[in-house]
Amino acid sequence: MYGALMRHPTVRERGSRARLEDFEARFVLSGVAVVEPRFLGLVASPGGEAHGVRVELSEAEWESITGHEAGYQLVEVHLDSGPAWALVLDESACCAEALPSRRYARLLVEGAEYFDLPVVEVYRDAARRGSPITVWLARPIALLRDHAPWLGGHGTFAVLFVALFAALAGVVALLWAVISG
Numbered sequence: 014m015y016g017a018l019m020r021h022p023t024v025r026e027r028g029s030r031a032r033l034e035d036f037e038a039r040f041v042l043s044g045v046a047v048v049e050p051r052f053l054g055l056v057a058s059p060g061g062e063a064h065g066v067r068v069e070l071s072e073a074e075w076e077s078i079t080g081h082e083a084g085y086q087l088v089e090v091h092l093d094s095g096p097a098w099a100l101v102l103d104e105s106a107c108c109a110e111a112l113p114s115r116r117y118a119r120l121l122v123e124g125a126e127y128f129d130l131p132v133v134e135v136y137r138d139a140a141r142r143g144s145p146i147t148v149w150l151a152r153p154i155a156l157l158r159d160h161a162p163w164l165g166g167h168g169t170f171a172v173l174f175v176a177l178f179a180a181l182a183g184v185v186a187l188l189w190a191v192i193s194g
Contacts, residue, residue, distance in 0.1 A: 014078075015065030016053040017117065019124025021078050024068050030128050031067035032093040036101070038063045038132070040139070042084060043108040044117075047180075048146055051113045053121065054084075054102030064130045067092055115143040146179070153178075 014024050015038045037058040040051040055063055070078065084106030090099045112118075118140035125133035 014068055015055060015063060017120040017124065018078060019066050019128060020120055023070070023074055023078065024066055025127060028066035028068035028128065029094070030130060031065055031097070033063040033065065033090055033099065034093075035059050035061060036063040036090070036099075037061035038065065039110050040113050041107045041110050042102060043106075044113075047144060049114050049117060050144055051108075051111045052117065053113070054107065055099060056102050056104075056107065064125075064132045066124070066128055067094055067097055112139055112143040115140050115145050118143045149179075 014021070014028065018024060019028070033055075035058065036055055038053050038055050040053060041056060042052040042054040044050055044052050055065075079100060082100055084103050085100035086103050087098055088101040090097055090101075113121075118136055121136040122133060122140055124130075125136050
């Protein structure tokens, strides 16, 4: 496991540090522009090295933890601790590398700190430099998700709704600044 999945309670409880050669974890999986611009994807990279967590899961646990993941192939890999299976980003799902949101990068920092992974500084840097929009919108998104059932129980619609509202408010503020000169 790598990325935000390192924070899952089952992964934390039973996982251990792992290193995978000839792969890298990069911010190359496209998300929702501006709000969640990039996510971490494991990609083949001869001579590279990826750091994450090895955890043994039942089929039901695997499906529960990774069921929402899309754009990946399940690939047999060889970790420093032996053979394993990993979600490797399908080449067709890759896009240009870019910074993630600060919110997502902070999740990566938590997981990397918990398992004392050597990539924690990379994630801290991304958290400092990444898009702050999801940090700013966290409270309104939580309120909408909890109190607007018409958006559904899933947070995606709340994120999009708040992002659109924030964008509209920004345009109105810009127009007001131009008009009032």
